[in-house]
Amino acid sequence: MASARWRKLRGDLGAMPGRVAAMIVALAVSLVGFGSVLGARTVLRREIAASYLSSHPADATIELDGDVDRAVVAQVRARPEVAEAEARGAVMARIQPDAPPALLAHGPHGGPGMAATSRPLQLFVVDDFAALRLARFRRESGAWPPPTGTLLIERSAVGLLGAGEHDRVTVKTPHGEPRPVTISGIVHDTGLAPAWQERTGYGYVTRDTLAALGEPPVLHELRVSFRPAPATRAEAEAAAAALAGWLAASGHPVHQVRVPPLRQHPHQAQMDTAQIALLLFSALLLVLSAVLVATLFSAMLARQVREIGVMKALGARTAQLARLYAVAIVVIGAAAGVVALPLAALGAHAMIDALAGMMNLAVDDAAIPAWVFAAQLSAGIAVPLAIAAVPIQRACRLTVRAALAQYGARDRPRLSLVRLPMAARDALRQPVRLALTLALLTTGGVLATAAFNVKRAYEVNVERMPAMWHHDLDLRLREPAPVEVAAALAQVPGVRIAEPWGLAIAAFPRAGVDVARTYPDQGHGAFPVWGVPLPSRLVDLPVVAGRWLVPGDDAAIVVSTTTGRRVGESLTVSLDGAPSTWTVVGVVDILPAGGGFVSDAAFARAAHAEGKARTIRIATTATSDHELRAILAGVEHELARQGAHLEGVVPFAMLRDAIDAHVLILVRASLLLSGIIVLVGLLGLAAAIGIGVIARTREIGMMKSVGATNGRIFRLVIGEAVLVGAASWVATAILTLPVTAAIDDFLTRQGFLSAHFVVSPAAIAGWLAIVTLGSALAAVMPARRAARLTVRQALMET
Numbered sequence: 001m002a003s004a005r006w007r008k009l010r011g012d013l014g015a016m017p018g019r020v021a022a023m024i025v026a027l028a029v030s031l032v033g034f035g036s037v038l039g040a041r042t043v044l045r046r047e048i049a050a051s052y053l054s055s056h057p058a059d060a061t062i063e064l065d066g067d068v069d070r071a072v073v074a075q076v077r078a079r080p081e082v083a084e085a086e087a088r089g090a091v092m093a094r095i096q097p098d099a100p101p102a103l104l105a106h107g108p109h110g111g112p113g114m115a116a117t118s119r120p121l122q123l124f125v126v127d128d129f130a131a132l133r134l135a136r137f138r139r140e141s142g143a144w145p146p147p148t149g150t151l152l153i154e155r156s157a158v159g160l161l162g163a164g165e166h167d168r169v170t171v172k173t174p175h176g177e178p179r180p181v182t183i184s185g186i187v188h189d190t191g192l193a194p195a196w197q198e199r200t201g202y203g204y205v206t207r208d209t210l211a212a213l214g215e216p217p218v219l220h221e222l223r224v225s226f227r228p229a230p231a232t233r234a235e236a237e238a239a240a241a242a243l244a245g246w247l248a249a250s251g252h253p254v255h256q257v258r259v260p261p262l263r264q265h266p267h268q269a270q271m272d273t274a275q276i277a278l279l280l281f282s283a284l285l286l287v288l289s290a291v292l293v294a295t296l297f298s299a300m301l302a303r304q305v306r307e308i309g310v311m312k313a314l315g316a317r318t319a320q321l322a323r324l325y326a327v328a329i330v331v332i333g334a335a336a337g338v339v340a341l342p343l344a345a346l347g348a349h350a351m352i353d354a355l356a357g358m359m360n361l362a363v364d365d366a367a368i369p370a371w372v373f374a375a376q377l378s379a380g381i382a383v384p385l386a387i388a389a390v391p392i393q394r395a396c397r398l399t400v401r402a403a404l405a406q407y408g409a410r411d412r413p414r415l416s417l418v419r420l421p422m423a424a425r426d427a428l429r430q431p432v433r434l435a436l437t438l439a440l441l442t443t444g445g446v447l448a449t450a451a452f453n454v455k456r457a458y459e460v461n462v463e464r465m466p467a468m469w470h471h472d473l474d475l476r477l478r479e480p481a482p483v484e485v486a487a488a489l490a491q492v493p494g495v496r497i498a499e500p501w502g503l504a505i506a507a508f509p510r511a512g513v514d515v516a517r518t519y520p521d522q523g524h525g526a527f528p529v530w531g532v533p534l535p536s537r538l539v540d541l542p543v544v545a546g547r548w549l550v551p552g553d554d555a556a557i558v559v560s561t562t563t564g565r566r567v568g569e570s571l572t573v574s575l576d577g578a579p580s581t582w583t584v585v586g587v588v589d590i591l592p593a594g595g596g597f598v599s600d601a602a603f604a605r606a607a608h609a610e611g612k613a614r615t616i617r618i619a620t621t622a623t624s625d626h627e628l629r630a631i632l633a634g635v636e637h638e639l640a641r642q643g644a645h646l647e648g649v650v651p652f653a654m655l656r657d658a659i660d661a662h663v664l665i666l667v668r669a670s671l672l673l674s675g676i677i678v679l680v681g682l683l684g685l686a687a688a689i690g691i692g693v694i695a696r697t698r699e700i701g702m703m704k705s706v707g708a709t710n711g712r713i714f715r716l717v718i719g720e721a722v723l724v725g726a727a728s729w730v731a732t733a734i735l736t737l738p739v740t741a742a743i744d745d746f747l748t749r750q751g752f753l754s755a756h757f758v759v760s761p762a763a764i765a766g767w768l769a770i771v772t773l774g775s776a777l778a779a780v781m782p783a784r785r786a787a788r789l790t791v792r793q794a795l796m797e798t
Contacts (some may be wrong), residue, residue, distance in 0.1 A: 003209060007403055020332065023293045027336035027380055028343075032290035035344025035376040037282040038349035039368040044361075045272075047352075052265040055191040056084075058134045058223035059230055059262065060240035067218045070127070073253060080244070083227040085649045086133045089125030089210065091220035092476070092647045094118035096170045096178075097163035119161060120200040120648045121171065123151070125210050126221055134223045135191055137204070138362070141165055142185020148209050150184035151311050154484020157195035158185060158186065158361045163230035169456055171203075175477030176214020183792035193208050193266045194360040199654050202731040220245075220255070229521040233262050237515050255577060256507055258516045286372050286448060290384040291439055297329065300393040305395060308751040312400045321396040330390050333381035340380065341373055347491075348372075377668075438728050445732030452763035460758050468590055471617040472536045472628060472652050474637070478645040480612035485642050492638050494621050496777055499538050500613030502603035506573035506596070514574040528595040529557070529575055531613075538617050541597075546586035549599050557582035559596045561589050571596070580606040602663025625653075657714045686778035710787040717783035725775030736764065 064072075065368050069085040076085040095474065096118040126132070129145030135153070142165045146152050151171070158164045158676065172178045187204060195201055211217040224243065230236035237259045244254040258386055260266075268313060301308075308321060348368055356363045488498040506513035506527040516526065534551045541558075546567035559565045565584050566727055572581045582598065602608045619634065622628035632649065639646050700713060 003469060007672060018302055024336045024339065025330050026289045026338040027293055027384060030286040030341045031336055031340035031376055031380045032347055034282040034286045034379065035340060035372070036347030036351055037279050038375065039344060039348030039372045040355065041276075041279055042372050043063065043348070043352050043363070043366055043368060043526055046356060047267055047357075047363045047365065048361060048519070049263070050364065051190045053263055054362065054364075055136045055189065056134050056225070057191050058086075059225045059236045059244075059259070059265065060223075061088075061258040062222045062240060062244050062247065063220050063226065063255045063258065063320070064222060064247065065220070065255050066335070068220060068222045072222070072247075073127075074225065075250070076243070076438075077248075079243065081226055082224045082243070083229075084133045085222060085224045086135075087127040087206075087219045088135065088221040090224055091123045091173055091215055092478075093123050093171055093173045093203075094646075094648060095121035095161060095163075095203070096172075097161055097167060109723075118170075118172065118649070121161075121203050121652070122171070123171075123201055123205055123736055125205055125207060127207065127219060129204075132533065134225060135188045135189075137189035137191075140186045140188050140667035142183075144185060145206060146184045146204065149212050150182045150205075151209065153183055153190050154184050154186045154187045154192060154204075156192075156359075157201040157203075160195045160199070161201045171213060173213045173215045174212075174294070174647045179213055181209075181213075187733050188362060190360065192360065192430065195712060209520060210665040233259055233517070236262060241515060250625065256514045256516055258507075259516070286379060286383055287387070287443070290387045291443070293329070293332065293384045294388040294391060297325075297332075297388050298395075298721065300428070301395040302798040305398065308344045308395060308398060309402075310564050312398075318396045320582040322392055325392045325396070326389075327386060328394075329385045330381055333384050334377070337377040337380040341376060344371075344376060389618065401476055438724065438731065440760055441725065441728035441771060442731040442735065445728060445771060446735045449732060449736040449760070449767050450739045450743055452766075453760050454743055454760060456763065457740075457744055457758035464542075465656060466652075468539065468541050469652060470540070470619055471497075471499075472620045473614045473618040473632060474621060474650040474652070474655075475618065475635070475639070475646060476650065477614055477616070477649040478647040478732050480609050480614045481642070482614075483613050485639070485644050486613065486616050489635055489638055490629065490670040491618060492634045493632065494627065495618055497537055497619040498535060499533050500531065500600070501615045501617055502529075502598075502600055502607060502609060503614040504529050504575040504577060504603075505642050508573060514577060514579075514748045526594075527573070529562075529573065529603070530595065530597050530742075531607075532597050533600045538619060541588040541590050543586050543786075544589050546584070548586055548588075549597060549598070553585070553599045553785075554602050555580075555582050555604070556603075557596045558586035558588055558596050558777070559584055560592055562589055563596070575603070576609070578606055578608055580590065589767050603716050615762045625778040633661070658662045686781070700789055704789070705791045713789075714787040718787050721775040721779030721783075722772055725771040729771050732767060732771075733764050 013493065017077065037225050070087070073085050076082055128143075139153055142152065143150065144152075153163075154163065161169070163169050163183060165183055168180055169183060170178045171181045189202065192202055197298045204713040205213075207217040207219070209522050224240070226236065226239045230239060237257070240257045240259055244257050248254050312318075314610075347366060349366060350368055352363060355361075486498040489495055489498040504527045506515040506518055532549060534549055534553075543558075544561060546558070550554060557571060559571075565571065566585065567584055567587060570581060572582060575581070582596075588597075599607070599611075604612070620628060620631045622631055628651070636646060700708075703713065740759060741757055
């Protein structure tokens with residue numbers, strides 16, 4: 001009996017090569033997606049940490065008021081708690097590739113000005129390229145160290161700047177004139193976020209080159225690592241504060257201490273979020289494909305119910321039959337795994353290369369662990385087996401009488417279904433099969449619409465920015481300038497509004513030392529505090545709790561939702577070395593997220609910056625990029641005439657581009673996986689309709705014998721498919737709301753989105769069109785087969 005059962009199984013699988021192939025392909029496709037994401041995530045989680053740590057990031061950066069010369073570095077290295085120390089400098093500059101001769105001849109006083117066509121450039125000044133100890137970067141090509149008067153650029157900035165090795169560029173530092181500089185080499189700095197995401201170039205120069213660019217050859221940063229290695233950021237802050245206290249007592253005044261998250265890449269959270277989201281989507285795709293396999297497999301069971309009855313009559317037990325069909329699922333899953341594993345490995349490596357390039361990582365070991373392949377194969381067998389257990393158990397538990405009674409037009413409508421349209425009755429004949437099909441389509445629909453909802457939420461966030469910020473240009477000054485400069489800029493042709501704002505990167509006082517929780521680039525992880533002129537015509541932020549600032553607020557601060565602060569809380573920070581305590585009076589939902597806002601008067605008192613501003617925000621009359629560049633050239637000329645040193649210019653469009661670049665990976669990958677899910681869902685519907693036609697072949701013959709036309713049979717099958725698709729759309733429209741809310745909340749907490757729940761009517765309406773048209777198309781072949789059956793052919797089916 002046992003050998004007969006296995007011979008029967010082989011015969012059954014061999015008799016349905018098309019259906020078996022469809023099951024294997026469906027599972028293989030999902031396993032390729034699942035395995036690619038799982039393999040890439042496993043390697044990248046390992047390599048992200050290894051890549052970042054290979055740069056030997058500093059535990060802390062101590063900024064001194066004076067020069068960090070080699071004597072100071074030697075004294076610090078001699079301290080027992082210091083593992084390593086090194087002097088560095090950082091200057092914000094501007095860079096322009098292929099500068100025209102007129103610019104070099106006239107400069108900002110007579111030519112078009114650097115600001116007109118330049119990009120921000122963060123210059124890192126290295127004391128000794130031959131002995132890098134902390135925050136290391138690797139030479140990829142060109143000179144090492146860079147000769148005086150040249151610079152190295154980070155590889156992720158090549159495309160952004162449009163310049164590479166041997167190209168000449170023009171560099172303008174805050175205190176210098178625009179000067180021609182040759183790019184003498186390319187380096188890779190794994191400790192930095194990609195330049196194309198930040199919209200800022202990275203350059204590396206010596207002290208002599210810094211002096212040649214017009215800046216004092218002074219390094220203010222002392223980067224240190226401690227022994228033993230701090231286990232937490234609190235330990236690093238305590239060690240840095242103690243060292244800063246010793247430096248101050250030794251005659252080296254400390255301006256600020258900066259401590260980043262320990263041993264964590266600046267984009268670690270975003271990368272983890274993107275990978276988790278992709279893994280979740282791919283796992284759901286695997287479940288979806290398993291549902292399809294279960295639906296297809298139930299077709300075989302639908303045709304073998306009477307055979308099951310015969311086997312039971314001959315003594316086969318329910319458990320034996322269940323094991324027989326379970327082995328069939330195992331064989332199909334194993335075959336899909338064999339097909340998918342090498343393709344998944346290729347997909348994983350392609351994803352690793354793409355993400356590493358987009359994240360500016362160095363992947364030294366791209367080997368995928370063996371357990372990843374084992375997990376893929378196990379999932380390809382276990383998940384379909386678990387889902388197919390329902391139809392297998394249902395079929396194998398039938399009694400002999402019930403199984404032998406299912407013949408021909410065997411599924412008569414129940415009394416409660418008699419009043420329903422025929423298409424509805426046909427769809428409800430097999431509730432388990434209907435449930436599997438609905439689950440397949442609904443899951444695909446929910447994931448597809450949720451992905452579009454998230455994409456739309458991102459777009460809405462970006463669209464909201466002009467309603468929050470009404471400026472076109474954000475001018476960052478090297479040193480605070482008199483607020484009267486803003487009044488002078490307001491007279492420049494094309495300038496409508498010029499507002500002076502205060503700006504400081506807030507630090508948190510600790511043992512008499514200011515500790516800022518930010519990376520060396522002073523951007524990632526920073527807590528900026530803005531001094532807002534009241535009333536301001538250039539800002540209108542949406543308040544989600546409390547209120548906005550009003551004139552007379554002396555100790556009030558409004559914070560971003562991402563800070564986690566609540567109205568009424570007290571917040572003590574240090575602004576440019578001056579500790580102050582503020583009360584949170586409001587919470588705003590903004591992009592870019594982070595930071596706080598206080599009145600300009602309160603900021604001036606707290607930061608001891610009365611009558612001065614660090615940044616000037618400008619609204620213009622420009623209606624094109626060309627007009628904006630012309631206005632910006634006039635603004636730069638006026639700033640130079642006023643003696644203000646411009647550190648950088650951030651056009652509003654550049655800010656939007658930077659935000660767009662930060663979510664690009666997640667949005668594209670989500671939409672790609674959603675498209676695959678939709679295709680799998682429609683394939684499942686086609687399989688389900690085909691199963692229904694096969695199960696009702698004799699019934700169709702009986703209908704034709706009493707006068708049903710081919711056209712009526714065709715429309716009946718199409719109507720059943722469209723009805724199932726419409727039912728799945730209703731379920732999708734309901735379930736997409738909580739799913740979208742959950743995804744939005746997760747992405748908001750990870751910093752990808754501002755808290756703003758959005759449902760795209762176009763996505764839901766579009767899914768209705770897709771599922772209706774797709775359902776009809778999926779049923780065309782089964783409907784044609786049913787319509788072409790003759791009465792004789794149909795009644796001969798068993």
